[in-house]
Amino acid sequence: MKNIDDFIEVAVNTGDEYKVMIGNDLLNKTGEILSALGFKKIAIITDNKVWSIYKEELAKSLKCSNIHYEVLIFLHGENSKSVQNYLKGIDFLAENNYRRSDALLAFGGGVIGDLGGFISATYQRGMQFVQLPTTLLAGVDSSVGGKTAINLKQGKNLLGAFKQPKKVICDLSLYKTMDKKYFLDGVAETIKYSILSSKEMFYELFSPIKQDDLRLEYLVKRCVEYKAKIVALDEQDNDIRRLLNLGHTIGHSIEKLSNYSITHGFAVAIGICYIAKLSYVLNLITKETAKDIVNCIETNDLPISTNFTPEEIFQNSILDKKCEDDTITVILIQDISSCVLKKISLLKWKQYIKSAMEANLD
Template sequence: MEKIIIKLHKRSYPVVISDKLFNHFSSLWSLHAGDKVVLITNDRVAPIYLNILCNLLTHAGIVTDQLILPDGEQNKTLITLNKIFTKLLTQNYDRSTILIALGGGVIGDITGFAAATYQRGIRFIQVPTTLLAQVDASIGGKTGVNHVLGKNMIGAFHQPNAVIINLDVLSTLTVKEFSSGLAEIIKYAVALDSDFFNWLESNLENLLILNISSLMYCIRRCCELKASIVSIDEYDQGIRSSLNLGHTYGHAIESYLNYKKWSHGEAVAAGIMIATNTALRLKQLNYSAAERIKQLLIRAGLPIHGPKEMTPNNYLRYMTRDKKSISGQLNLVLPVSIGCVKTISNVNHKLVSLSIEDTYS
């Protein structure tokens, strides 16, 4: 078992990683006998893990309730959020209630946002069941929902009380779901750690066959990297923007597709490649580094260009609404070497269009 502490200004919380965590509670989960929890999950995860976790919680003396939401990024909306509020209000849950997010990034984001806003803030615990959520979405306190005009434009910063990562759950993922998580892992390596990028180049196949020791190292390293950033910049006012590599382009893809067809990781992978091409055009990155990024994405089974039906103008329409854009000016996180990124302000729209077209050549 590995344990990483996310150290914040006002408090800290543990990220615990193991392959047998559903049998441990106490301090690892920040739960105690008599606590009231509401497990929030989706209709894909519920048949696999909900009864197991409910039984274990009940056996530990924890009063347990549940809510099953529809699966999919397209359901990360205010309408779905209101289902959580209705559940909590109907059952008269108070500020002592603890929410548990059992699922991927969508469940984690929407449960966290519910926890941030119900009675002005209650506790919650992340139990991520996808690789993407384990390495990224469950850590750092970003919560929220999507709008038809933009991804994650409605939300709050609200840190969990604990993050419980169980490696066993990864065996239930499809190849597409697992590859989606690899996109965020590659993002960490490109943005923050050249040694980790080298390790990925040598060990990607071990991850694909779910080698436990490789998964443990990889997930731990991603959590360490995120912890180091969040502890410095909890509210995304500075260095935390480095974690947005590929996301401005990727969010445009997701918004254009109405959060259907493409997973978040697939959109981010295409976004990383477009950001790489943008850096090439700006002479911020050399061709050799760009080619290594491209080949690692391909080996991970990820797309290196966006949907063919999506034009550069389609991207720009959503990118100018992005949280990092100001008055229509594009501020993009771009790689300048393997392991290092920087934010380039007011990137020319025409250059962005050409960089998008480059991915198809």
């Protein structure tokens, strides 16, 4: 692509290989990128906040490349991952005569990626799909790997499909307009990836990540590379991909207990701190490493503890889909860049949560 030289690409080797483009100012190249993929007609799924900030820039780019588009705008926020909106999306595609060979462009954060992805996975048994993530969380995590889902009244992400995109266009310059709290949700996932994959990256994060950080290209690339490696080994989330849930079992409990007033990344940050403490109590890591993890999270303006009780956290965690019979699989830390899956009894899990929450690192 002749005019686009300032980006890097990471390949994701699932059934059909695709590339994640990472760079600055990619939004105004979107028309060119989609054109190079052979698309002439696209359906944009977005939210009202993202669209109000970026509609002119995206529309201009698409027009310049003669790409025809229609837009469906949902209200921003988690509530939009609903069955009603899913059906609205399907209706919109059918009414506008979209074909399987046309692309659905998910232009937004993880909510839009998950909703748009699920619509594209099922419309006419699957149409083409491109992700244009606009949040750090979507860039490092949700836009890669093909998990798509909507929420049911019985719980989050209960209706979904695996749908790998044809391309992910990750424009880092879009993060500058995000609200800080949502940006921090992405920071928590970035810290998670560093603990899973790289000491160098982990210690880099002791200088807090900023929205206009020059290190974003490097950081997002490292997260995407790691996720791509894991997803290629276990696309359907039956085994090693579950490592990506580090801190999430406790995190999900905290999210639910707070009635979702504590956002995902904040809850995961707390979950990671307790898992670090637990890993220390179990003699898997030193006190210093556990302290480093807690400090790294705190330095990045994320919370490190909660007032919910161990019993409350335990009760909510066993409602999670990761429980089978009387066991649960938890992710423990053996060292920075070395985590393990461990299947334990629910009785042990209950004791572990208590000792993690009571552990003292002083």
